[in-house]
Amino acid sequence: MTYAEADKLWNDAHFGGTKFIEITSDDVKVRATFFCDLIDTTTRNSLLG
Numbered sequence: 001m002t003y004a005e006a007d008k009l010w011n012d013a014h015f016g017g018t019k020f021i022e023i024t025s026d027d028v029k030v031r032a033t034f035f036c037d038l039i040d041t042t043t044r045n046s047l048l049g
Contacts, residue, residue, distance in 0.1 A: 023034075038047040 023032075039045070040047055
């Protein structure tokens with residue numbers, strides 16, 4: 001399965017509703033930086049400006 005196919009399956013399974021991602025210390029070896037953007041599904045533009 002390609003990354004694109006896996007992304008489509010994940011997106012289809014998680015469309016709509018509230019989203020969350022739980023990250024624990026087991027997920028990060030030393031340090032991590034995260035960025036989140038909200039994308040309009042029609043225009044594919046950021047909703048954050």
